[in-house]
Amino acid sequence: MKKRQAAPRIHDALAGANVTLTSDEEVILGTLRTLEELLLAEWLGEDPPYRVIRESRFWRKVGNTALWSAKPDLVVVRGDAALVVEYKTGPLAVEDASANLQLRAQAAVVAHTLPGIRRVTVAVLQPRCCPQITRCAYQPRDLKKALTEIDGIVTQAQWEDAPLRAGPDQCRYCPAKAICPEAHAEVAALVTTSSEPPTPAHLAVLLDRCVLAEQIIESIRDHARRLLSADPTAVPGWRLVPGRNRETITKLQQVFERVHRPGAPPEAFIGACSLSKKALKSLLEGVTRERGSLLDARLGSVIEGCVEVSQTRPMLERCSGAAR
Numbered sequence: 001m002k003k004r005q006a007a008p009r010i011h012d013a014l015a016g017a018n019v020t021l022t023s024d025e026e027v028i029l030g031t032l033r034t035l036e037e038l039l040l041a042e043w044l045g046e047d048p049p050y051r052v053i054r055e056s057r058f059w060r061k062v063g064n065t066a067l068w069s070a071k072p073d074l075v076v077v078r079g080d081a082a083l084v085v086e087y088k089t090g091p092l093a094v095e096d097a098s099a100n101l102q103l104r105a106q107a108a109v110v111a112h113t114l115p116g117i118r119r120v121t122v123a124v125l126q127p128r129c130c131p132q133i134t135r136c137a138y139q140p141r142d143l144k145k146a147l148t149e150i151d152g153i154v155t156q157a158q159w160e161d162a163p164l165r166a167g168p169d170q171c172r173y174c175p176a177k178a179i180c181p182e183a184h185a186e187v188a189a190l191v192t193t194s195s196e197p198p199t200p201a202h203l204a205v206l207l208d209r210c211v212l213a214e215q216i217i218e219s220i221r222d223h224a225r226r227l228l229s230a231d232p233t234a235v236p237g238w239r240l241v242p243g244r245n246r247e248t249i250t251k252l253q254q255v256f257e258r259v260h261r262p263g264a265p266p267e268a269f270i271g272a273c274s275l276s277k278k279a280l281k282s283l284l285e286g287v288t289r290e291r292g293s294l295l296d297a298r299l300g301s302v303i304e305g306c307v308e309v310s311q312t313r314p315m316l317e318r319c320s321g322a323a324r
């Protein structure tokens with residue numbers, strides 16, 4: 001059976017499908033469910049009933065002509081209002097909901113499609129980034145403006161001479177990356193030689209190209225994986241081999257009893273174990289029923305003075321809001 005990537009598997013699990021997740025994905029799923037609950041409780045207040053629509057495609061139509069579409073992860077409808085939620089399970093923070101074009105399109109098309117919707121709140125839930133929830137409310141006038149804006153973008157993109165502008169932001173989720181000449185040209189420009197070290201301004205351009213190159217490399221590998229899983233001889237000289245197994249000891253009590261019997265003292269066993277902050281946090285959450293900043297404070301006081309910190313080498317990160 002073809003193995004789906006982590007994000008779609010987590011989305012499937014949220015939609016109620018029976019999927020097998022890794023332990024890391026389970027943690028992301030648990031956090032997403034908690035964030036979703038918090039958001040819904042805040043948005044619904046004391047005012048149910050409401051309707052939930054998951055993973056449904058909404059079409060912008062003019063007459064019988066379908067112009068464009070969007071597929072939010074979750075739409076909750078209550079009266080004349082809708083809540084549109086997008087899950088982002090990756091490690092990179094996406095744009096705040098108020099500046100996020102994808103969510104603007106979703107808000108516009110949901111209001112366009114569902115009868116009687118006049119107000120839409122959009123929210124991004126990103127369990128691995130900070131802030132974990134961002135949201136933005138669209139009023140009727142904003143929704144009308146957003147629909148016109150997205151119509152304009154789609155119209156321009158369909159012009160014969162519409163230029164392709166490759167870059168790490170716009171190409172990140174584009175399925176055409178593996179074959180797009182513009183994206184490839186941008187990356188090819190990385191390897192033009194120069195005897196001079198790059199200026200700081202040129203370095204900024206090169207770093208963007210590095211990000212795009214990594215995205216393209218991964219999309220090429222994904223493409224090869226798809227071909228090879230359908231036909232093991234599809235790519236000359238390459239084959240698919242099973243991924244590495246990661247073993248985690250989960251039944252600590254049982255293991256302790258087995259090492260204690262031949263003489264290992266409890267303190268030696270505890271010294272050989274390690275506990276992740278994630279696991280401790282979810283343990284504390286289960287015991288105390290606390291959440292958010294209260295839970296963080298509890299975790300902080302529990303581990304105070306008991307943590308060893310090691311740091312990897314500094315990472316390069318683009319400043320938010322910096323011009324490309």
Ligand code: SF4
Pocket residue numbers: 164165166167170171174175176177180181182183
């Ligand atoms: S990969 Fe090509 S088509 Fe896709 S967004 Fe980038 S430039 Fe546009």
